[in-house]
Amino acid sequence: PTAGTSTGATTRASSVPLPLDAGFFQDPQAVYAALREEGPVRKVVLPEAKGWQAWIVTRYDEARAALADPRLLKNDRVALRQYLDPEQIGEFDSAFVEALQAHMLSSDPPDHTRLRKLVNKAFTSRRVEALRPRVEAITEELLDEMARRGADGEPVDLIDAFASPLPMTVICELLGVPQNDRADFRGWCTVVMTDGGEDSDRTASYAMAGYLRQLIAAKRANPGEDLLTGLVQARDDGDRLEENELIAMAFLLLLAGHETTVNLIGNGMLALLRNPGQLDRLRADLSLMGGAIEELLRYDGPLNLATTRFTSEPVRVGDVEIPRGQIVLVSLASANHDEHRFPDAGRLDVTRRSSGHLGFGHGIHYCVGAPLARLEAEVAFTRILTRFPNLSLALEPHEVRWRQSTLIRGVEHLPVRIF
Ligand code: HEM
Numbered sequence: 089p090t091a092g093t094s095t096g097a098t099t100r101a102s103s104v105p106l107p108l109d110a111g112f113f114q115d116p117q118a119v120y121a122a123l124r125e126e127g128p129v130r131k132v133v134l135p136e137a138k139g140w141q142a143w144i145v146t147r148y149d150e151a152r153a154a155l156a157d158p159r160l161l162k163n164d165r166v167a168l169r170q171y172l173d174p175e176q177i178g179e180f181d182s183a184f185v186e187a188l189q190a191h192m193l194s195s196d197p198p199d200h201t202r203l204r205k206l207v208n209k210a211f212t213s214r215r216v217e218a219l220r221p222r223v224e225a226i227t228e229e230l231l232d233e234m235a236r237r238g239a240d241g242e243p244v245d246l247i248d249a250f251a252s253p254l255p256m257t258v259i260c261e262l263l264g265v266p267q268n269d270r271a272d273f274r275g276w277c278t279v280v281m282t283d284g285g286e287d288s289d290r291t292a293s294y295a296m297a298g299y300l301r302q303l304i305a306a307k308r309a310n311p312g313e314d315l316l317t318g319l320v321q322a323r324d325d326g327d328r329l330e331e332n333e334l335i336a337m338a339f340l341l342l343l344a345g346h347e348t349t350v351n352l353i354g355n356g357m358l359a360l361l362r363n364p365g366q367l368d369r370l371r372a373d374l375s376l377m378g379g380a381i382e383e384l385l386r387y388d389g390p391l392n393l394a395t396t397r398f399t400s401e402p403v404r405v406g407d408v409e410i411p412r413g414q415i416v417l418v419s420l421a422s423a424n425h426d427e428h429r430f431p432d433a434g435r436l437d438v439t440r441r442s443s444g445h446l447g448f449g450h451g452i453h454y455c456v457g458a459p460l461a462r463l464e465a466e467v468a469f470t471r472i473l474t475r476f477p478n479l480s481l482a483l484e485p486h487e488v489r490w491r492q493s494t495l496i497r498g499v500e501h502l503p504v505r506i507f
Pocket of ligand 1: 447
């Protein structure tokens, strides 16, 4: 839409409810398209958060600018307090919540800079490339098992059998989480990332934090070759990391390293199976894979509604002035479908030049795990397409059930037939 079709900035500064209902989870892009049509920024009321108001940024240029704006903070506690009732503040201040919040994705410079520096090196393209043989071996093993289970033509759930165990195994091996503990982890991650179940959410977070505390103690006693041992040593030697920060770092890496990549593989495979022309094109020329993965991230990436920031002072975003102390929701999924930046954005095109998409964010919080996610996706899609030329969906389009999560965009199950 051109500026002429936008509703006025004044109208958009009065809030409307953000319709996070069943229809939204089924087709969030329809909601974003309507918001983008109105203008780059809209004041909204969040339905499940006790009437909190927020500002959602939905167009590409404004979203990108917002992510690079140093006045938009991750951890503005003053701002946050305006939104929390006293009961919640007690909880917010509890040592437990502090422990899990003390990670780079909820920090601003200088803490953010210090925390990110501790893991940056582990995720450079070169270091990640060294993991390729291991990623390939895990992939092959999982696909062997899938092939066995699907040999008689029975549907196999691609999420349970492949998309979830691959990144979980890789991130657990990288961090040094023992094999026997990984099943628990998967359960906790799913609960933590799903909206609505506050109690179960808290129980899962407690369980995970308690477990990580023990694991860190074990690494101290018996150092390994893994990333977590490296972080324990960084803490103990140089005092560059608080104990809380160490736990939160492990928590963030495990959660971010797993829940996202699962759904890049799941949503990506679903998108390709629903667009057989694109799937054939890619299978016929696997050299398109790198670009195709960027397009899959753009087209239906694993993050749902938005990433959050707080205004530390009044900030003009597009044509709207957002006062100090407000929640700003930057919708990456919406920005990635902005027609001005990606013409015919609703069409999957594996040959599209999708670079510049915001699927991994932008600015100082740009995804530190992007090289790892890209590697896992490249190996996963290449091997699935090569090994299973007859792969097909084993459910009707209307049977696809999307997770009811504002954080994660992904399907609960993806039954496929292999032969
Ligand atoms: C940050 C997306 C995989 C670790 C981010 C951000 C996005 C993102 C959008 C920025 C959020 C913001 O600005 O608020 C994704 C997607 C992935 C993926 C789409 C997979 C397809 C991974 C993996 C890891 C990881 C495999 C880890 C091993 C992180 C961390 C941050 C982050 C630690 C915080 C960076 C910072 O605050 O500086 N990710 N991610 N991510 N991601 Fe990822």
